[in-house]
Amino acid sequence: MQLQKYPQWLLLTGIFLILIFLPFLITSQHLMHILILAGLECIAVMGFIAQYNVRLITFCTATFWGLGAYASGFLSTKLGMNFWFCLPLAGVIAGCFALIIGLLVIRAGWVTFLMITVVMAEISVEAIGHMNLLGGWDGITRIPRPAIGSYLFLSKASYYYLTLALVMVCVLIFKGLYKSAIGKAWTAIGQSPDLAESVGIDLFKYRMIAYVAAGFTSGLSGSLYAHYVSYIAPQTFDIIRSLYISIDAVVGGLGFVISGPIVGSIILRAIPEWLRIADKYQPIFEGCFIILCALFFRKGVIGLLSRYVVRPDEKSWKGVSVGDPGD
Amino acid sequence: MDFKVFFQLLLNGLVLGSSYILVAAGFTLVYGSARVFNFAHGHFYMLGAFIYGGLVLLGLPWILSLIIAGLALALFGYLSWQVIFRPLYFDVFLTVATTVGLGLIMVQGVIVIAGERDIVVPSVFKGVLTLGDTAVSVEKISIVLISLAVMLALHLFLKSKIGKALEATTIDPEGASLQGINTGRMFVIAMALGSALAGIAGAVIVPYLSAQPNMGYPITTTYLCIVVVAGHGSLKGAVVTGLLFGLIKSFGYHFLGTWDYTLMLLLVAVIMYLRPWGIWGVEFRRKV
Numbered sequence: 092m093q094l095q096k097y098p099q100w101l102l103l104t105g106i107f108l109i110l111i112f113l114p115f116l117i118t119s120q121h122l123m124h125i126l127i128l129a130g131l132e133c134i135a136v137m138g139f140i141a142q143y144n145v146r147l148i149t150f151c152t153a154t155f156w157g158l159g160a161y162a163s164g165f166l167s168t169k170l171g172m173n174f175w176f177c178l179p180l181a182g183v184i185a186g187c188f189a190l191i192i193g194l195l196v197i198r199a200g201w202v203t204f205l206m207i208t209v210v211m212a213e214i215s216v217e218a219i220g221h222m223n224l225l226g227g228w229d230g231i232t233r234i235p236r237p238a239i240g241s242y243l244f245l246s247k248a249s250y251y252y253l254t255l256a257l258v259m260v261c262v263l264i265f266k267g268l269y270k271s272a273i274g275k276a277w278t279a280i281g282q283s284p285d286l287a288e289s290v291g292i293d294l295f296k297y298r299m300i301a302y303v304a305a306g307f308t309s310g311l312s313g314s315l316y317a318h319y320v321s322y323i324a325p326q327t328f329d330i331i332r333s334l335y336i337s338i339d340a341v342v343g344g345l346g347f348v349i350s351g352p353i354v355g356s357i358i359l360r361a362i363p364e365w366l367r368i369a370d371k372y373q374p375i376f377e378g379c380f381i382i383l384c385a386l387f388f389r390k391g392v393i394g395l396l397s398r399y400v401v402r403p404d405e406k407s408w409k410g411v412s413v414g415d416p417g418d
Numbered sequence: 419m420d421f422k423v424f425f426q427l428l429l430n431g432l433v434l435g436s437s438y439i440l441v442a443a444g445f446t447l448v449y450g451s452a453r454v455f456n457f458a459h460g461h462f463y464m465l466g467a468f469i470y471g472g473l474v475l476l477g478l479p480w481i482l483s484l485i486i487a488g489l490a491l492a493l494f495g496y497l498s499w500q501v502i503f504r505p506l507y508f509d510v511f512l513t514v515a516t517t518v519g520l521g522l523i524m525v526q527g528v529i530v531i532a533g534e535r536d537i538v539v540p541s542v543f544k545g546v547l548t549l550g551d552t553a554v555s556v557e558k559i560s561i562v563l564i565s566l567a568v569m570l571a572l573h574l575f576l577k578s579k580i581g582k583a584l585e586a587t588t589i590d591p592e593g594a595s596l597q598g599i600n601t602g603r604m605f606v607i608a609m610a611l612g613s614a615l616a617g618i619a620g621a622v623i624v625p626y627l628s629a630q631p632n633m634g635y636p637i638t639t640t641y642l643c644i645v646v647v648a649g650h651g652s653l654k655g656a657v658v659t660g661l662l663f664g665l666i667k668s669f670g671y672h673f674l675g676t677w678d679y680t681l682m683l684l685l686v687a688v689i690m691y692l693r694p695w696g697i698w699g700v701e702f703r704r705k706v
Contacts, residue, residue, distance in 0.1 A: 143511065148511055148514065195687070195690070195691070196690070198694070199690060199694040200694070200695075202455070202650065203646055203690065203694060203695075205455070205514070206642040206643075206645065206646050207646065207686075207690065209638065209639065209642050210639050210642055210643055210646075210683060210686065213635070213636075213638075213639040213679070214639075214679055214680065214683050217679050217680070218680065221677065330635065331522075334518045334521075334522065337515060337518065338515065338518065338519065341512070341515050345511075371526075371530065372526065372530075373526075374522040374523065374525065374526035375522070375523050375526045375527065375530075377519065377522055378518075378519035378520060378521075378522040378523035378526075379519070379523065380519070381515055381516060381518065381519035382502055382516050382519045382520065382523075385502075385506060385509075385512040385515060385516045385519075386502065386505060386506070386516075389509075389512065
């Protein structure tokens with residue numbers, strides 16, 4: 092196509108400008124709300140894809156998201172800390188948890204890892220529900236909105252810019268990781284762990300980096316989420332949320348590490364709302380979407396579009412081979 | 419401890435454990451041969467419970483309802499294999515992702531049709547058996563006995579010629595196909611049989627619990643824990659661990675309240691650390 096001849100920066104600048112001016116174009120507050128939620132979710136989806144690239148399939152992304160949200164909520168309401176300290180601390184706390192859990196579970200095969208993440212997603216909800224310190228099943232209420240000096244981020248538009256900034260930061264983090272030697276190692280592991288190991292790539296180390304990076308960014312996103320909705324409960328971060336995140340990743344396109352999550356989460360958050368079926372039929376919609384995606388366009392929505400418009404930047408690998416369960 | 423309380427807890431544990439066994443055996447059968455990491459298996463169990471409950475409430479005899487629930491789930495498993503999982507056979511992650519989607523559709527579909535409320539299914543086995551001074555409800559014994567009978571039937575089936583072929587397919591699909599086994603048919607059989615086991619488990623347990631659309635999520639955690647502890651593809655391990663988990667759930671709930679989940683996780687963590695391939699599983703070359 093013609094567009095392929097233009098340099099990529101032109102496209103990126105265009106997208107950036109559109110994102111900057113979006114609040115002026117959209118008048119609906121509800122749509123802004125959806126966009127903010129999608130923006131926060133896409134960070135977790137990026138973490139999911141980073142883990143998927145090193146062949147760790149996880150279903151507890153929302154757990155780390157919730158961990159960040161709870162850390163931030165606890166620090167700001169119970170200890171009265173400023174949001175700007177809570178945000179990085181939430182990321183660090185979630186990252187530390189990822190480090191500890193990763194030390195225990197990453198060495199097991201991917202099937203066991205997958206099972207353990209599911210169990211963790213269920214247990215964490217139960218455990219937080221029983222902790223009176225963290226508000227139990229009632230959750231934490233009245234988490235303050237962030238502020239700079241006397242300016243409070245109250246309107247949807249202002250919070251949109253805050254979310255956009257965080258998404259940009261996370262995009263830069265992941266972009267940097269993928270461009271560096273770490274990202275090269277990730278790609279090698281994604282194509283064949285055996286081969287990667289045989290040329291001297293430390294699988295455990297690079298898997299650990301992906302796991303901790305995903306935990307850290309999810310924690311940041313969770314912190315922003317907690318301060319946005321100002322009320323968090325354990326059920327918000329249950330396994331269904333994690334399942335939605337994995338579905339976002341597939342719909343956006345698993346080979347597209349940055350653009351896939353953004354497009355996928357926006358599509359899956361926005362379309363049910365737009366069709367006004369969100370409350371009742373959203374799970375059915377998501378389920379149908381994922382099955383159709385898996386059967387008919389496996390490279391996701393971006394894969395479908397990239398044939399025509401965008402220069403493909405995908406990191407392709409042909410799925411996990413059907414090997415022994417311990418592989 | 420009072421013997422009466424102990425006995426009741428033991429019986430409750432056996433009842434829960436027998437349903438866990440059926441679900442875990444179905445899961446391990448499906449994953450072992452058809453390589454479908456079925457995330458929706460817990461929801462197959464939920465669907466079985468609803469079908470059985472609906473038929474019993476309509477007035478059908480229980481045995482007929484049980485068989486219909488099993489057959490319906492087998493058909494469902496067969497259809498989902500043919501339509502969704504067979505084209506995705508070589509991509510493990512997309513298979514997992516589609517089972518996730520299937521589970522979401524099933525739960526929400528049941529909520530749309532039946533409403534989000536508990537449906538109490540009356541037990542067909544009423545009455546109480548008195549042994550000395552301890553009273554035992556016939557219903558609980560019937561649940562254990564029916565599950566036992568189903569497991570026995572499964573055991574006999576796996577000893578038959580088709581069962582042996584199924585086992586060969588589980589161990590090595592290519593080798594089995596070189597020996598003249600129609601592996602495609604074996605995958606279908608495994609999928610249908612595993613789904614039917616989940617449906618029967620739900621149908622058996624529903625008079626004891628009540629049918630609710632979200633009942634699949636807790637059992638998902640449980641059967642994954644069981645499979646992690648028992649090892650992949652081990653039916654014997656699934657039986658022993660399933661019973662153990664039922665007892666842990668029952669006794670743990672009595673003594674620790676809702677922390678029983680945590681006890682289960684602790685057990686899983688210890689096993690994971692000592693034997694990552696499970697107690698009865700085949701040891702794999704430890705990578706990483």
